[in-house]
Amino acid sequence: MFQIGHVDADRIAAKYGTPLYVYDEEVLRQKMESYRNHFRCSEFETGVIYASKAFCCKEMIRLAGEYGLFLDVVSAGELYTAYRAGFDCSRIFFHGNNKSLQELQMAAELGTGTVVADNLQEILLLREVLKKNNSEMHVLLRVNPGIEAHTHEYDVTAGNDSKFGISLAREKELTDAVFLLESDSRIHFDGLHCHIGSQIFEMQAYFEEIRTLFAFAAKLKDRYGISVNTLDLGGGFPAKYTENDHPLPIAAICAQLLQKCCEERKNCPDVRRILIEPGRSIAAEAGYTLYTAGFMRDTASRHYIFTDGGMSDNIRPALYQAEYEAVIAGKEDAEKTQEYTIAGKCCESGDILIQRALLPQAETGDLLIIKSTGAYGYSMASRYNKLPVPGVVFAADGRMKEVVRRETLKDLTSKEL
Numbered sequence: 001m002f003q004i005g006h007v008d009a010d011r012i013a014a015k016y017g018t019p020l021y022v023y024d025e026e027v028l029r030q031k032m033e034s035y036r037n038h039f040r041c042s043e044f045e046t047g048v049i050y051a052s053k054a055f056c057c058k059e060m061i062r063l064a065g066e067y068g069l070f071l072d073v074v075s076a077g078e079l080y081t082a083y084r085a086g087f088d089c090s091r092i093f094f095h096g097n098n099k100s101l102q103e104l105q106m107a108a109e110l111g112t113g114t115v116v117a118d119n120l121q122e123i124l125l126l127r128e129v130l131k132k133n134n135s136e137m138h139v140l141l142r143v144n145p146g147i148e149a150h151t152h153e154y155d156v157t158a159g160n161d162s163k164f165g166i167s168l169a170r171e172k173e174l175t176d177a178v179f180l181l182e183s184d185s186r187i188h189f190d191g192l193h194c195h196i197g198s199q200i201f202e203m204q205a206y207f208e209e210i211r212t213l214f215a216f217a218a219k220l221k222d223r224y225g226i227s228v229n230t231l232d233l234g235g236g237f238p239a240k241y242t243e244n245d246h247p248l249p250i251a252a253i254c255a256q257l258l259q260k261c262c263e264e265r266k267n268c269p270d271v272r273r274i275l276i277e278p279g280r281s282i283a284a285e286a287g288y289t290l291y292t293a294g295f296m297r298d299t300a301s302r303h304y305i306f307t308d309g310g311m312s313d314n315i316r317p318a319l320y321q322a323e324y325e326a327v328i329a330g331k332e333d334a335e336k337t338q339e340y341t342i343a344g345k346c347c348e349s350g351d352i353l354i355q356r357a358l359l360p361q362a363e364t365g366d367l368l369i370i371k372s373t374g375a376y377g378y379s380m381a382s383r384y385n386k387l388p389v390p391g392v393v394f395a396a397d398g399r400m401k402e403v404v405r406r407e408t409l410k411d412l413t414s415k416e417l
Ligand SMILES: Cc1ncc(COP(=O)(O)O)c(C=O)c1O
Pocket: 051, 053, 054, 072, 095, 195, 197, 198, 199, 234, 235, 236, 237, 277, 278, 279, 280, 281, 375
């Protein structure tokens, strides 16, 4: 029988029902430990910030805290979840391109360590908030280096149109932002942040990012006398979703990033601290979604298996054409004889979880497990068609624990007046 955290999958499904998100807690721990142990070097202070958008619930945030990771949040909701999880708010980095007055106030009141400022208006608002609150804040400035990294390639564009951060091609806007930050005694301007994409296999894209950030930090120093002590390289490190994905081990990614930073340091010795923000590479492979196979239908060219979940619990295939692999619990050793299309139950023809999955002969009632759904599954879940959001279970050492309870039909109308 297929096991997750040494628990038989059918036992988990029998206890908690389907659809269900299940995490192998040991895998989460290994990934966090790997980042903690390998993103280290004698030349820099280093820090790993878990990007909670990948999978955000109190238990996950507690784990991140246990492994000494910092936390990236992008909304009052994520910040509140971290606060409720008992996470040390001084270790939080607050991101986002349109933080509201209320969000900045909340960040200040909770003693959030760092705000990653995205634009000039935000900096002005933050100054007002800190003045009113009589508090201080560390700030990184999000810059856009014009590097767009895709799965297996990267482009350097002169100044792209991303909604995030100030383009390095817009020097006046950038220096205005830095001067605004530097001139406020409540703000400690630490340095620069950027995030160049997701599921990036090509280390060359990161090397280009590092080179560009060091060069810009050096320019700020040489031309304007402004010192940058921190560079935050963002996230985007890859996860293995299917057999075709061959991500470098976390240890190799960390070593290569830090080596490049060491090489570039000569251009800007003021840089003392390097940060990274992995999300999916920590959460994805640890997660599984359990479904019960429902009706099955053959068309001219497809054999459909319908599941009791779908795009409401995993929007990534519809949104990004993301690919996954599945197994049928209990039939792991059976010959794979049939190609199926695994579809959800939402009223959208695009509600396909896997276009082509080679599986053993399936039957209604089978327990179907989609692998590597741990990142951006639960956190992007919706209630489309009023499907309740599935619960989340952690399994480890033969034991299981529910960390988010399944929504009920009552929950669905509980906020409706
Ligand atoms: C600013 C920032 N940091 C980190 C991440 C995490 O990316 P990933 O989950 O691909 O590692 C994201 C993802 O969107 C992001 O926007």
